[in-house]
Amino acid sequence: MNQKRETTIAIILFILVLLGNSIIFSIVPYISIPSYGFGYNGFMILMLYSIIATLCMTPWAIKQGTSVLKTTRWKHYTLRAVLEYTAYALTLTSLGYLGDVFTLPMHTALNFITPLLATVVAIMVLKEKSYLHTWLSLIIGVIGVLIITRPGIIPANPGVLYVLGAALGFSSCGVVIKLLCSTESAKKIAFYMLVMTSLFSLPMGIYHWQTPSLEGWAWIGLIGILTYTVQILVGMAISKVPYMVLIPLNFVQLIFATILSYLVYAKLIDGWTLAGALIILAGTIYNAHRNRVNATREAAIATAM
Helix, strand or coil: CCHHHHHHHHHHHHHHHHHHHHHHHHHHHHHHCHHHCCCCCHHHHHHHHHHHHHHHHHHHHHHHHHHHHCCCCHHHHHHHHHHHHHHHHHHHHHHCCCCCCCCHHHHHHHHHHHHHHHHHHHHHHCCCCCCHHHHHHHHHHHHHHHHHHCECCECCCHHHHHHHHHHHHHHHHHHHHHHHCCCCCHHHHHHHHHHHHHHHHHHHHHHCCCCCCHHHHHHHHHHHHHHHHHHHHHHHHHHHCCHHHHHHHHHHHHHHHHHHHHHHHCCCCCHHHHHHHHHHHHHHHHHHHHHHHHHHHHHHHHHHC
């Protein structure tokens, strides 16, 4: 299969990932905000959909057997699960604050800063090289965040802090995944993430237990299936092309989020959120491009030596 076809398939898969995430993030407020008739706690939702997603992946794990699932990387798996659980808990909590000021498109736009934060975490933790463009891109991203949130101009919303905390958690998680990828397969990493996230979510999930209605189970089941599907598709997409090729597509999620926000909550994206999202995305694309250029140059120098 030629690279052009591989790239096309990867782009389609990643767009499906973005659509899946948008649907998940539009369902969670609907079943967690009491005014919509459900009022399920975010910790309980996280526990249930993690367990459902794990069950979806269990047949694959059984088929692989213990020889394939065997690992010596428990420390990294545990760290990844802690970060993932924390990030998802913050994300679900932030979605409970959606309203007139903090909208679903704003939530999506703020998440665009995750790749920039991941680069900074990699520099600090993995001791990767630090470049001027990295910090310039981060400053651009922060400007974008300030444009979206407009501190002092619009009412402060706790959801903003929660979603930014989640972005930092997902960024750190990405660094751990990079470490795991040196020895572990994408499906293996996804399976252990789901299993361990389910285990970590049990205490708070049980504490906040509220027996879902039949419709509630249907929505939570859909989230679980989508979570499993997204985990598989993102691994397939990233395995086909460099992540830099996929980063610009993140903006598609803002389109999906805007459409769903209007259809479900009758909320439209505002000009400030759109402008801030474009600025953050520009910084992210610039950073990814410069990183690729530097990596290519360094590889050429190493080959010539």
